[in-house]
Amino acid sequence: xxxxxxxxxxxxxxxxxxxxxxxxxxxxxxxxxxxxxxxxxxxxxxxxxxxxxxxxxxxxxxxxxxxxxxxxxxxxxxxxxxxxxxxxxxxxxxxxxxxxxxxxxxxxxxxxxxxxxxxxxxxxxxxxxxxxxxxxxxxx
Amino acid sequence: xxxxxxxxxxxxxxxxxxxxxxxxxxxxxxxxxxxxxxxxxxxxxxxxxxxxxxxxxxxxxxxxxxxxxxxxxxxxxxxxxxxxxxxxxxxxxxxxxxxxxxxxxxxxxxxxxxxxxxxxxxxxxxxxxxxxxxxxxxxxxxxxxxxxxxxxxxxxxxxxxxxxxxxxxxxxxxxxxxxxxxxxxxxxxxxxxxxxxxxxxxxxxxxxxxxxxxxxxxxxxxxxxxxxxxxxxxxxxx
Numbered sequence: 001x002x003x004x005x006x007x008x009x010x011x012x013x014x015x016x017x018x019x020x021x022x023x024x025x026x027x028x029x030x031x032x033x034x035x036x037x038x039x040x041x042x043x044x045x046x047x048x049x050x051x052x053x054x055x056x057x058x059x060x061x062x063x064x065x066x067x068x069x070x071x072x073x074x075x076x077x078x079x080x081x082x083x084x085x086x087x088x089x090x091x092x093x094x095x096x097x098x099x100x101x102x103x104x105x106x107x108x109x110x111x112x113x114x115x116x117x118x119x120x121x122x123x124x125x126x127x128x129x130x131x132x133x134x135x136x137x138x139x140x
Numbered sequence: 141x142x143x144x145x146x147x148x149x150x151x152x153x154x155x156x157x158x159x160x161x162x163x164x165x166x167x168x169x170x171x172x173x174x175x176x177x178x179x180x181x182x183x184x185x186x187x188x189x190x191x192x193x194x195x196x197x198x199x200x201x202x203x204x205x206x207x208x209x210x211x212x213x214x215x216x217x218x219x220x221x222x223x224x225x226x227x228x229x230x231x232x233x234x235x236x237x238x239x240x241x242x243x244x245x246x247x248x249x250x251x252x253x254x255x256x257x258x259x260x261x262x263x264x265x266x267x268x269x270x271x272x273x274x275x276x277x278x279x280x281x282x283x284x285x286x287x288x289x290x291x292x293x294x295x296x297x298x299x300x301x302x303x304x305x306x307x308x309x310x311x312x313x314x315x316x317x318x319x320x321x322x323x324x325x326x327x328x329x330x331x332x333x334x335x336x337x338x339x340x341x342x343x344x345x346x347x348x349x350x351x352x353x354x355x356x357x358x359x360x361x362x363x364x365x366x367x368x369x370x371x372x373x374x375x376x377x378x
Contacts, residue, residue, distance in 0.1 A: 005257045011340065015347065058362040058376040061353040064238070064302035102354050122351025 024055060024117050026099040030115040041084055041094055042113045049135040050082040051128070052098070052107040059103045065122045066104040072125055073132075081132065110135045126133045142218040144174055150226060151210070153181040162220075167197055168210040185222070188236060190279075196223040196234075206237045208288060208303060209279070236304035237287075239297045244283040245350040248316065252343050253361060257335060261327045264339055268320035275314035305374040312349075312357020316342050 041052065053070055053136040075082050088095040088103055098107065101120075108117040108131045117131045143161050146154050154160055160177065163172035175182040185195055197204045198221040204212045214220065248267055255263035266282075273281035291297050319342045326335030349355050364372040 001257060001259070003257060008253055008257050015344065058359070058366070060304055060308070060358060060376065061355075063376075064304050065353065104353075121354055129153075134213070 009020075019120075022101075023120060026118045026120075027115055029099045030118070041086060042109070046079070046082055047111050048082050049111055049132055050078055050084060050109040050113065051132075052109060053083060053085045054088045054095055054098070054100045054103050054105040055085060056087060056103050061122050062104045066106070069123070069125045069128065070106075073128055077132075108132060108135070141216055142170055142220055144170065144220040144222060147222055147224055148179060148247050150222065153177045155183060161238040164214060166210065167199070167204050167212045167220070171197075171210070178270035181274065183240075194224055195253055197221070198223060201352065202301075202302060203235060206240075206299060234304075234306060235301045236306050238300040238302055238304070240284070240287045240299070241309055242350060243287045243291055243297060244313070245346045247283055247286065248346045249343055250345070252320075252339050256339060256343075261324050261335070264320050264327070265324045267342075268317045268324060269321065271313045271317035275310045275312075275317055277310060296345075301332050305376075307372075307374045308361035309355065311372075312355050315357045315360070316345070316364065 035078070040049065051070060053066070056065070059066075070083055070085075074081055086094050087115050088100055098105075104119075104122060106119045106123050106128070107115050108119075108128070116135065119131075120128070141161050141163055143159050146157060147160050151158060155178070160174055162170045162173040162177075164173050169210065175185065185192060191197065191210065199207065199212060199218055204210070217358050248271070251263055251267050255261070255267070259280065270282040274283050284327075292299065319338050323335040323338035323342075326332070326338065328335075345356050361372055361374075365375055
């Protein structure tokens with residue numbers, strides 16, 4: 001039993017490490033893109049933190065949970081937060097550029113458009129507020 | 141006393157009454173009183189003693205499916221509504237309790253991990269049966285009973301009703317059940333490595349759903365709907 005317990009813990013740890021490595025890779029890739037070119041998704045972004053939100057028409061958690069959370073944050077923060085919504089099915093090149101594998105995926109960018117955090121899957125308002133707080137302009 | 145609002149198609153059986161006052165401390169008792177007052181209504185609401193699938197009963201804004209079903213308590217002054225599903229409405233969305241789904245996912249993760257650590261294939265079989273019954277939306281599905289009679293009454297989790305299609309989630313449960321049944325078969329026929337690997341696939345997918353909100357089964361369901369595969373009739377919400 002102890003062997004199986006150890007194996008289970010190892011497998012769970014491997015899964016967690018793999019996920020962390022993936023999000024770190026996503027952020028590095030997005031940051032590298034940011035350094036090289038101005039992403040067309042962000043050309044109209046004002047000088048405030050931005051949430052870049054990848055979704056698709058078939059994504060039910062996007063509709064039922066993520067979109068309402070982002071609407072709520074936008075209503076709270078107004079012009080202190082810029083939200084860019086991307087249909088990953090309609091713009092697969094943008095999804096590939098940002099390393100998006102699943103939806104919803106939410107990137108939090110600072111006022112200069114540099115990626116700071118990435119959330120794969122639904123992210124709630126408290127976690128997003130916490131991610132935005134250090135970026136200034138978008139006070140929690 | 142509680143009252144029940146009668147939809148237009150059923151008013152022919154209530155003497156044209158759009159609203160009927162009833163007695164009873166539960167939905168079942170209230171509907172029994174309604175059908176005692178208007179016996180012609182009964183076959184249109186019930187199939188034997190079960191509500192017909194297209195009949196939706198609301199207490200205020202709450203669908204009784206997400207409360208205690210026909211055993212949902214009713215108080216004096218409650219406004220009940222009978223809302224028939226629209227015939228031919230293939231894309232009429234209903235509400236899904238996301239918390240109930242998450243409780244099921246967490247239960248699956250915990251039970252399957254326990255099963256693996258303790259090398260207990262019967263627990264895998266139990267999860268498979270639970271997922272099968274959940275996928276078939278059976279009234280006595282273990283996860284549903286656990287959520288309705290243990291989690292909710294004790295306030296362990298707060299219901300989160302959202303407009304969503306239940307069919308993709310049920311399909312995902314059936315897929316999980318399939319994997320787990322296959323796992324049990326593999327373990328019992330000497331392919332334990334394969335069997336437990338299948339269990340870990342379900343653990344991984346349940347974790348993906350629980351922590352990241354990504355339901356692979358739901359994704360597959362909607363892709364099959366897009367391809368027009370028969371039986372996958374629910375399109376994504378507009």
